[in-house]
Amino acid sequence: xxxxxxSVFLLTDYGHTDEFAGVVRAVVxxxxxxxxxxxxxxxxxxxxxxxxxxxxxxxxxxxxAGVVLAVVDPGVGTARRAVAVAARAADGGPLHxxxxxxxxxxxxxxxxxxxxxxxxxxxxxxxxPATFDGRDVFxxxxxxxxxxxxxxxxxxxxxxxxxxxxxxxxxxxxxxVVEAEVLWVDRFGNxxxxxxxxxxxxxxxxxxxxxVAAGRAHNVRRVSAFAELDxxxxxxxxxxxxxxxxxxxxxxxxxxxxVHAGDTVLVRRRATAREEPQG
Amino acid sequence: xxxxxxSVFLLTDYGHTDEFAGVVRAVVxxxxxxxxxxxxxxxxxxxxxxxxxxxxxxxxxxxxAGVVLAVVDPGVGTARRAVAVAARAADGGPLHxxxxxxxxxxxxxxxxxxxxxxxxxxxxxxxxPATFDGRDVFxxxxxxxxxxxxxxxxxxxxxxxxxxxxxxxxxxxxxxVVEAEVLWVDRFGNxxxxxxxxxxxxxxxxxxxxxVAAGRAHNVRRVSAFAELDxxxxxxxxxxxxxxxxxxxxxxxxxxxxVHAGDTVLVRRRATAREEPQG
Amino acid sequence: xxxxxxSVFLLTDYGHTDEFAGVVRAVVxxxxxxxxxxxxxxxxxxxxxxxxxxxxxxxxxxxxAGVVLAVVDPGVGTARRAVAVAARAADGGPLHxxxxxxxxxxxxxxxxxxxxxxxxxxxxxxxxPATFDGRDVFxxxxxxxxxxxxxxxxxxxxxxxxxxxxxxxxxxxxxxVVEAEVLWVDRFGNxxxxxxxxxxxxxxxxxxxxxVAAGRAHNVRRVSAFAELDxxxxxxxxxxxxxxxxxxxxxxxxxxxxVHAGDTVLVRRRATAREEPQG
Numbered sequence: 001x002x003x004x005x006x007s008v009f010l011l012t013d014y015g016h017t018d019e020f021a022g023v024v025r026a027v028v029x030x031x032x033x034x035x036x037x038x039x040x041x042x043x044x045x046x047x048x049x050x051x052x053x054x055x056x057x058x059x060x061x062x063x064x065a066g067v068v069l070a071v072v073d074p075g076v077g078t079a080r081r082a083v084a085v086a087a088r089a090a091d092g093g094p095l096h097x098x099x100x101x102x103x104x105x106x107x108x109x110x111x112x113x114x115x116x117x118x119x120x121x122x123x124x125x126x127x128x129p130a131t132f133d134g135r136d137v138f139x140x141x142x143x144x145x146x147x148x149x150x151x152x153x154x155x156x157x158x159x160x161x162x163x164x165x166x167x168x169x170x171x172x173x174x175x176x177v178v179e180a181e182v183l184w185v186d187r188f189g190n191x192x193x194x195x196x197x198x199x200x201x202x203x204x205x206x207x208x209x210x211x212v213a214a215g216r217a218h219n220v221r222r223v224s225a226f227a228e229l230d231x232x233x234x235x236x237x238x239x240x241x242x243x244x245x246x247x248x249x250x251x252x253x254x255x256x257x258x259v260h261a262g263d264t265v266l267v268r269r270r271a272t273a274r275e276e277p278q279g
Numbered sequence: 280x281x282x283x284x285x286s287v288f289l290l291t292d293y294g295h296t297d298e299f300a301g302v303v304r305a306v307v308x309x310x311x312x313x314x315x316x317x318x319x320x321x322x323x324x325x326x327x328x329x330x331x332x333x334x335x336x337x338x339x340x341x342x343x344a345g346v347v348l349a350v351v352d353p354g355v356g357t358a359r360r361a362v363a364v365a366a367r368a369a370d371g372g373p374l375h376x377x378x379x380x381x382x383x384x385x386x387x388x389x390x391x392x393x394x395x396x397x398x399x400x401x402x403x404x405x406x407x408p409a410t411f412d413g414r415d416v417f418x419x420x421x422x423x424x425x426x427x428x429x430x431x432x433x434x435x436x437x438x439x440x441x442x443x444x445x446x447x448x449x450x451x452x453x454x455x456v457v458e459a460e461v462l463w464v465d466r467f468g469n470x471x472x473x474x475x476x477x478x479x480x481x482x483x484x485x486x487x488x489x490x491v492a493a494g495r496a497h498n499v500r501r502v503s504a505f506a507e508l509d510x511x512x513x514x515x516x517x518x519x520x521x522x523x524x525x526x527x528x529x530x531x532x533x534x535x536x537x538v539h540a541g542d543t544v545l546v547r548r549r550a551t552a553r554e555e556p557q558g
Numbered sequence: 559x560x561x562x563x564x565s566v567f568l569l570t571d572y573g574h575t576d577e578f579a580g581v582v583r584a585v586v587x588x589x590x591x592x593x594x595x596x597x598x599x600x601x602x603x604x605x606x607x608x609x610x611x612x613x614x615x616x617x618x619x620x621x622x623a624g625v626v627l628a629v630v631d632p633g634v635g636t637a638r639r640a641v642a643v644a645a646r647a648a649d650g651g652p653l654h655x656x657x658x659x660x661x662x663x664x665x666x667x668x669x670x671x672x673x674x675x676x677x678x679x680x681x682x683x684x685x686x687p688a689t690f691d692g693r694d695v696f697x698x699x700x701x702x703x704x705x706x707x708x709x710x711x712x713x714x715x716x717x718x719x720x721x722x723x724x725x726x727x728x729x730x731x732x733x734x735v736v737e738a739e740v741l742w743v744d745r746f747g748n749x750x751x752x753x754x755x756x757x758x759x760x761x762x763x764x765x766x767x768x769x770v771a772a773g774r775a776h777n778v779r780r781v782s783a784f785a786e787l788d789x790x791x792x793x794x795x796x797x798x799x800x801x802x803x804x805x806x807x808x809x810x811x812x813x814x815x816x817v818h819a820g821d822t823v824l825v826r827r828r829a830t831a832r833e834e835p836q837g
Contacts, residue, residue, distance in 0.1 A: 022319035030343030064588030301598030309622030
């Protein structure tokens, strides 16, 4: 079979109130009647390319074969290009990505081993400046890729290295201190950091820790699971995406820390003098 | 095959928090196991028939064959009728509509060329006054239509001209002025107007414009695409549904104008004296 | 065919903003490529096991064959067990349930006639304490059950009677008074009570009623359908799930009563002296 493999995965900032995502689904359904459509999320914060890129990166290891149709596109209508990228899903099947060339796709493609080929999409015939690109450009392209058409049929192939990239998540390690960007605050208030356990080890962290956020230091426990926390205690744990994250049993940790995605926090060895037993 | 073509398209005001839309999906899935279910949106503002009718009208040109199951139904339990309508999708395939006869469907049916036949649905056997009509009336009817049953099997055929219609969107054109209803404020704050480029031409508009909304006049630029705007400038452009819309690069235009769906705005030639260069 | 019957039904508190539900869908799609995935709702209030259990109980009579994948799991990472339960859908087809053993599933299983078999799920190989159980435990188990694998392949079979149960909804009947828990406030503000028409009859209620909520008594009409109400009048009716519910035509009844899910209200005979005609 030339195509028809797997799902079309949708990730956008279209929200759920308007019919935007529904119309994109309908276009895919009409042009690829046998494709399963899987919504990853359509509620990326409006125009927040970085948040969309991070969500896609967290999701992509779990996607099978198919086509990722991702649209968070503050530059719609500008000279930014529309791209399609060929890659491999984590399970080895073909996985294509379609979306704006604004960095939205870059980390997810890295996560599955990099691009094998890429193309700038041709604008659809008769398109006006006020197109709804999800409906008029990206959905048709995703359906065609799902059906097995090659990248070369959709536009001009390019060197994947020219694709736009976002600034890498910020994480710096010094002795006793990890300084990291807050990547994501989830529905439950957990604050995921750009740091990973390897950064923690490189900083020589261990024992009692504190997190400095919004100008205040908070004692935190290093726990192996959220469930070890109780009461109002804050904890640092390795989350299900392999990142360090700050959690709290009873309250949203991000609210306790007063942090949002994009802020910077420190995780460091706790000043312990005041807590050492007087020996 | 008598039926089984295309998708069942869902548009409701059931929201996403309760299980209403999920139960409707489950009923369709059980009774039409091979039908694809495509959510257009389930977050039409509660009881807002007009908003639902407009969203469906914007979406319907992009739907393929299948059945539209639309429910925004403040009159549930009253004498309002439940209807099914046969029409043609934009691509020529059969497209049925099922929903309350309260005007929700009228413009979408117009948009795809009008009704070819219609029927009032028979109430299901054993139904109580407190039915959940989406679950008990509309979903079963949609599944039966999808399976290929004729309208006559579902109820009494009627002249489609007797179906309830909503008041047409308000748009009046005079020399130099287009007065139009705000049809829709989308997630990004763009304000779609009932006016179209033909109205603008009929009013002889050109050059510098202003929009009067909520008692205030705002300078706007006539642009061909959202992307031409920058800073806090307001612009009028032809949107992806072919309507005039007011947008702003940096802020939600509807907030700047202080308008909501249903309000009336003027688009008119700008009083230019104060801005003409002194020659 | 050993498996492959029906749908995988998703009910979680993952919300729609993060990609949690999307990743679970993707895992099911990859492991059970022919399963239809039906979202019941993913917006159960965070960690609210009781609200999730009630929503699932309201939905389950309308589900056909398949697998219910339900996750509202404040105890993730603790000693709470993951379970799979075999039952029968209302239409007689096989219906399995997968989720945490915290009571979430108990009433829905009762509703479809009880468990026929149950098993504690084995933890997946190589799992860490910080797993995302929906993705790593429940979705794979749901896909395997959908494919026709027996419970015994997924873990250790148990007596279904050992499964955790929630406290039953509170409803007490005395002469002239029904005292009942508010089970649910829906999107439209209707307040569903734990009481049913049989409770009303047992209390000998009839004629004029009042509802006491948040320390205040409100006159209510006993109506057979929401549509009989007008203006600001409150009404009690039998809702589409067979419960007594309080509704109001013009406003959200729960706001008028100042009640939330979990509160207790009285429905009782109205003190009528002041309203009797002076004969």
